[in-house]
Amino acid sequence: MRIPPAILTLLAGMALVLFGLWVGQNVNLLPVDASANAPVYDELFRVLFSIGSILFIGIVGLILYSLVRFRRRVGETGDGAAIEGNLPLEILWTAIPAVVVLFVGIYSYDIYDRMGGMTPLNDHGMHGMQHSEERTWGGISPVALEADGAIAPLPVDVTAMQFAFIFHYPDSDITSGELHVPLGQPVALQMKALDVIHAFWVPQFRLKQDVIPGQPTLLSFTPTRAGQYPIVCAELCGPYHGGMRSTVIVEEPESFAAWVAKNSPNPPAESPTAVQS
Template sequence: MEQIPASIWTLTAGVVVTLISFWVGHHHGLLPEQASEQAPLVDNFFDIMLTIGTALFLVVQGAIILFVIRYRRRAGEEGDGLPVEGNLPLEAFWTAIPALIVIFLGIYSVDIFQRMGGLNPGDHAMHSMHTPKPAMAVVAEAPSKTTSDATALLAAAPTPEIGIGASPDVQGKAPDVVVDVTGMQYAWIFTYPDSGIVSGELHIPVGKDVQLNLSARDVIHSFWVPQFRLKQDAIPGVPTELRFKATKVGTYPVVCAELCGGYHGAMRTQVIVHTPEDFEAWRSQNQAIATAPVIPSLSDRHVEEMGVTPQLVAQVEAMTHHHSPAKL
């Protein structure tokens, strides 16, 4: 048999590893369907990392297996191996290559995050309509003009500064649909401030810019729709948001992803993405029912109707918390 040069083997191995990696990166089928504008961005980034990762995995794993077979001690063999203590160019190479890869991934993840709207939480209509004020200052002012216009009330709700905000194409614009999302043990409550609808499921129109204002009543919860690739914790005392466009009509699970108690695993509901016409139909159908508040939600709207100040609400809530039996 003719001797095949080592360089041919290396080249062949390189080509095979590259082909396998690209194939795995594109056909892994590990991610659920894409139903939001952000999903393809995340998936594309994941696919790239999976491709690089597969290549590195195959090279390192291949080297381990090859070396173990090639350099295993045969029966009766004595003595030591080659006394090689290092090789500076080789070490520089395998320091530099991962460094370059992670620099590339770092820059790329900033870019992806920016396109997802991750760098723009707090970019709301309120911001463009009013001069921005720190949330605390606004809250402090609110009680003095409780009887006045609706804009003061709007401002009284602290503006989320944390989460996934406006993606570049909707920056500076008001969202099409706003939903207040409240997490509690063990349910999600969806309130539509403009229509007064309160629902246990999230209904949104496809292709519209949706803003979820997340809050939590008792413990930390986390709002996750796997098909949207979006997740944000709902934290007591820290308003957060998720802003996105759903791209596909359908029904998807809403999952609580932060341990919130014994029935955390059962804290599931669904998001129904409608066509715009179906969404309007759903809204007009439910608006009629929504006149009487049935959910013990002390949103600002109800506070205003009853003539209670936010301070009083805070006190009442603090008291009920302190007297709940779970506390003792």
């Protein structure tokens, strides 16, 4: 006796779904996560990777199966079956992608909200945001920290130009070519460009924001892993675009305070970060 094809199809489908889920959970294509929103991003990535693997392997499998099963044998003539459509089937395969897309859309909205993306950009009622007169045109505001009410964000002014980033700490009046940030404290970058459009990207933070002349933008993140990570300019900005890189150094609050104390032109009497940590 033969096993009914419907059972085999069901088993193949289940194996495919399980394999897709396994791939999503176990194949790691991303760099190390070093900010609070990076694990959130990685969660979205794993879900998308699972769904994508199931769809891709399923469709490629169907094609290969069709090409073998329905190939024209040697000497065979004539046509295939004259089937022109199947409305219930077509409704079904319109509905399935619609549901998947809707799910992915709602899920990624949730992810984006958890990353702070839905916080209004120009609501500068929060602490540490002194320069609030100017409109912010894009980016991600500090969020969620407010709920804890724990740590105020460290403000840093970023100036992008051909072909460098300059970081200025308004609290301690330090100007630096590298971005030093303390572990675990939110950082709010107020970003301006002097000449052309640049983009501030730290792959390990999973964050990117264009820096646009004439339109200040904002980017917030909370570093969660000590180390040195590249800051990469991601928007074509001229001949040396590929060389426009810097480094973000995530360090323990104590060593960050020491760095501030060592570099500040003013006496570090009231270093705000040291107080908080």
